Amino acid sequence: MLGAAVFLTLGLFAPQSQAAPGGAANPPGPAATASVHRSFPVPKSPHAISDNPRFRLSSQDSAEESGPRPAPVRTATASGQRSSSAAADACGDLSGVVDATGAALVQQLKALPQITCTYPLFGLTGEDARKAFREAQMVTVADALRADSATYAGDNRTATGQLVMFLRAGYYVQDNNADVVGDYGTALRSAARGALDAFFANPRSKDVTDANGEILNEVVTLIDSTHEAGRYAGVVKWMLGGYDATWPDRMNLAMQHVEWVVDNGFKARNDDRGWRAALKADPAILDTWAGFVTRNGAQLNRLDVVSNVGRHLGHALDVPELRDRLRPLLKDLINRYPNVGPTAPLTMNLGWATRQYDRGNCAAYAICDLGSRVLPAVLPVQHTCTPELRIRAQDMSPEQLASTCTSLVNQDAYFHRIIGDDGAIPGDVNTNLEVVAFDDYTQYALYAWAVYDIDVDNGGMYEEGNPALPGNQARFIAHEASWLRPDFEIWNLNHEYTHYLDGRYNMYGDFEAGMTTPTIWWVEGIAENISFGYRDERNADAIAEAGRRTYRLSELFDTVYGQEEDPEVNSNRVYRWGFLAVRYMLQKHPADVRTVLGAYRTGDWAGARTHLKQTIGTRYDADFATWLTTDCATADCGPLPEASVAPAPLCAQADPRQFDRNCRREGLAATTGNYSYHFVYLPAGVERLTITSGGGTGNADLYYGGGSWATTGSHLAKSTGAGNSETLTIDDPPSGWVYFSLAAAQDFGGVTLTTRSE
Template sequence: MRGVPALGAAFFLALGLLAPQSQAAPVGPSAAAARTTTGTTSAPAPKSIPVPKSPDASIGDRPLASETAGKATSPKAAPQTPAAATKSAKQFSAAAAAVDCNLSGVMTSSGSALVQQLKALPDVTCTYPLFDLTGTDAGKVFREAQMVTVSDALRAASATYSGDNSAGIGQLVMFLRAGYYVQGNNSAAVGAYGIALQTSIRGSLDAFFAAPRSQDVTEANGATLNEAVTLIDSAHENGRYAGVVKRLLAGYTGGWPNAMTTAVQHAGWVIEGGFDAKRADSGFVAALQADPTIATTWAAFVTRNSAQLNGGDVVTGVGMLLGNLVGNDTLRAQGRPLVKDLINRYPLVGATGPLTMNLVWFAEKQDKGNCSYYGTCDLPTRLVPLVLTVNHTCNANLRIRAQDMTAQQLSDTCTSLINQDAFFHKVIKDNGAIPGDLNTNLEVVAFDDYYNYSLYAWIMYGIDVDNGGMYEEGNPAAAGNQARFIAHEADWLRPTFQIWNLNHEYTHYLDGRYDMAGDFEAGMTTPTIWWVEGIAEYISYSYRNERYAAAITEAGKKTYKLSELFDTTYDNADSTRIYNWGYLAVRYMLQSHPQDVNTLLAKYRAGDWNGARTLLKQTIGTGYDADFATWLTACAADNCGTLPTGGQAPLCTVADTRQFDKNCRRDNVAATTGNYSYSFLNLPAGVKQLTITNPPAGWVYFSLYAQQGFAGVSVTTQYQ
């Protein structure tokens, strides 16, 4: 099983002091082996640890189109997210500065007076606040009788439509759009919409789209047309007006005015709504089944305008929706050749990547088992060198595959992870890796931003992408297994470079290798999330010497008892409990009851999950709850106790650059290909653990062998 859903509110981990975090395991078979293809058997998928979401994370699992895609100039058709209403209010605020909008007449009128009030508004933007109505106001303004009145008026006005908004038709359309939106979100307040409105709205849309001037290719017509097209979707009349969609796609060229291009974009909304499984009443699929030329016109729209493809254009946005054809049982036969042609016609990366990868998603996810037909069975293998053009080795235990990182960024990232390794062992005080754990190396995969992560990571590594990244431990007992953290740069923090969640995720790797027996799934047999996520947060913030403000704020709320936090799972908790309170629980236990932590980790390392659970729930039980509450009070006042010192170990001071001492480092270690860099240190009696090896007392000699020449490496020794 792979891809436990990512949880959590976004939190920022600065690379500055430090870079990434990852928990990875040795890479074994290529990513392609994790996919099921025709005539092959897929390898077991790596186990995954959720990663807190990035601010850009999508709510679904389909790859995003580019962020530069055209945005709606007003709220999208109902049903939609509440954010649209907020957007309308913001737009109204801007418009109101230049236009005197008074909606009092609209709010209090009915019948012909309502129609006149709407037409008299000085600008169509004056209707935007109507999308925000709720409660009694919503019911009074948008009850069905009001909607029928305005719809009938639109039908009458359409007979003489002049190709612009001189007669106020735009305000009538927007009132109807707002009504559907508000009723969709406040049906109890507004009441049901029935056959009377359906009959009326069909008559008004019939009349508008039949009006000769509604086909003018002008900015003036487009301003009203694009809202009328959206009204099709609002009213769930997608199938009845599939011909309007066909007409727009057939006529579109890159020379169309902006508002007309927006009408084509909104035709995409009609298409998308028409395939919505919750809209069985839209009739869109039936319309495409009855007229196959709609689909071929749609595909021709893409190829005819392919010069525009850049990821954020209307051709990409509407074209990638063609994939819905192969996801529908009744349309799959007509959709397959069209989708196949586009997938194989355009490059997988660059300007055409968003189109091709979205179509690949439909083919892979909704027409499963047919990758040989589409020619995509080897796509994961093909994509890795095309997308991840940077391949950098930090050391024998750590490699970075990246889409775009500079030499300095790579060096800083490697240094951060290597130094964090020593810091982790200082806190955990382990005796080496768990016997049989073969996850000796980690691969960090860094996409350039969340957009590229969403576009490619799902197929390259077989993961969900509605998250901030994914750590895959795999089976640490399997030879050839590869632990991997698949991440992306936090592009919203640029020019500061940071790989999202790296220090947190690297702790997962270390924790899995040195604290938790078996694979990720084994560690989930009892509630361990308080520790798994708590230690990742604790190490991340402590290592970077960073104050965890969100957790300290939570401490003051005293939401949970310590004994309750021992029961945290991914299923029963939100991101605040998982991350903020996991941190607080782990910090308290490490600082106040280190011997209990040592006992607990001994059981985790032995895979004694039931024994660990007995320790937490019976031996400790509620015994520390009162003290934890007292500690929370102090922590909320910024007196959480002493953290271990983070950052790099100090430089070694002995004149001989080959010699190390306790807890120090040497920078700029180098060796040419085929040669060694020799080092040594003198251990006193009683040392139980050295991070390099399991040492005897006395002089210890170690060396780095250069399979390839290296320079600028930092080496740290640490022992207790």
């Protein structure tokens, strides 16, 4: 499932650009003349399949050596105490293995009655790990494996597997506890090579039997543990050339572990132990590899061994000297099998490799139209919520479509109540948004790169495009939160919708220009606040961070993407601490927020920065620290306040139904099923009409009918949340009389209705 990672590299790729809308006097920065991307990556779900940012569509993918499932045997623990169970009697006490050295260690291992008795070795820690796996111990066992391999009979009659598993366990434990076990150097490297060379020199290592497969499976994995993929390229070539559907189960498992060898072997850059040098020395391996797929094409079925190993052939494109030989091979494979269905993991991963390593050369693979080919098949559902909002999905029911539309429409009103903005930024023509929802993370990672030309190592992507360009399409590309099923949710939907609203109403111009000064504290912080606040959910992660008091407020004004080396720390600073900084400022210093947003809305990034870093500076740091402890860590950070906006004047017209362009009427009422009808005259040139309702009791819904009376059955727009707080924003309304109404979903009274136009 394609290269992806989840934000950010877990989350924080630097966004690219938002083109500046025109219309402001002498705007800072370059004028918008071409469409460019403003790309917000979405934090990847912790439930995403893998952190590996390369090809990830297999349960076998692993960046490091992994241990087997523990068997119920008696073993040594870190404290030196011995534990036991009834089943442990079959294996005996492993303390002899942990404590032994030299020939006695080899004797203890060979005395174990079965391979699975070694499994607890993978869990050793502390002093037991040091005693068992220090380099001298590993060299002893590697030398024993070399000697044993000379007489290997194609099965485990001489306990070959126990020796191999000890070495595997040692590499695994040392990789995770190097400070305890100690370093591994040239002595072990030489001994391990000798052992592997001897094993593969024995013809019985190539027996296609379950008995050999039980050992070969672990020896192939040991290649990966020793990081010697390049040295044993010939072994992989033999396995690729010989594999077919008749191989027994244990040999199949050995073939699956070849995936680890080929994948991790490509990660050894500038290292003669990896695949790059080996493939340049013997490019015929590439032909064998492609033939492995076509010869076994009948087996292709999403996660089978042919798909798992075959898709890694695309990594070889990262070696420039191999590209001429690879292009026709990959062209054949990508176009030989369907790009949807069970063969998609092979074809789409190989297609992604051409984009990743041979970008701009799609014609060589006959896939320049790949995105348009797969689009109708993978995203067949199209639904319009409003003229400004539509959904394209892989698989959503009518009920799911309706609930998503309702969520976004109501969030729009919530956003404006919190922000108190004065309308869209002049010249911003991003009047509509397309929400794209893949069925799950796997489908997103397989297809979104091809259809929308985005990176998919994240949890989704908001693409703003050029908001000054007529016809520009803002788009949020996402996936369902499949792990929450049967509940339905689009991952980070409300967070990303806030980015759309924030870009339209708060952030002027080109995003790259905005990034000349740090604005991420606001951009991601307001998205988190609106998302959690609108859904009335507690931001537990941010509240936990508040108790740690990691950052001063003045530091958070400096936040940028990719600032912290550790991706998890970076994600915390951008999202959790962005939430905290914005929440504090909205609660405690709304006037400062209005000043900063006033600068952001005109593109005066330097002015906003001056206010944050000089006017405010460190003045609020002490109060912020107190707020983190008193208001946040112990009181869930308090409520998100609505903006303080001066109320419009009372309407002066004699007819209680009539409004002026900017006025309010109070005390409106109607009984269930009835209406409070209203209208307003708009001269030519009005760019935006905003109608809001609030206060009172009951449940009044707001409808807009344009040039006709507005009813529940005949209207152009509506806001139908619970209670009476509703907002409708009508861009480019017609001139003349326009009509709107409050419809009584329940009896309501005492409601205030306001019109504002610009």
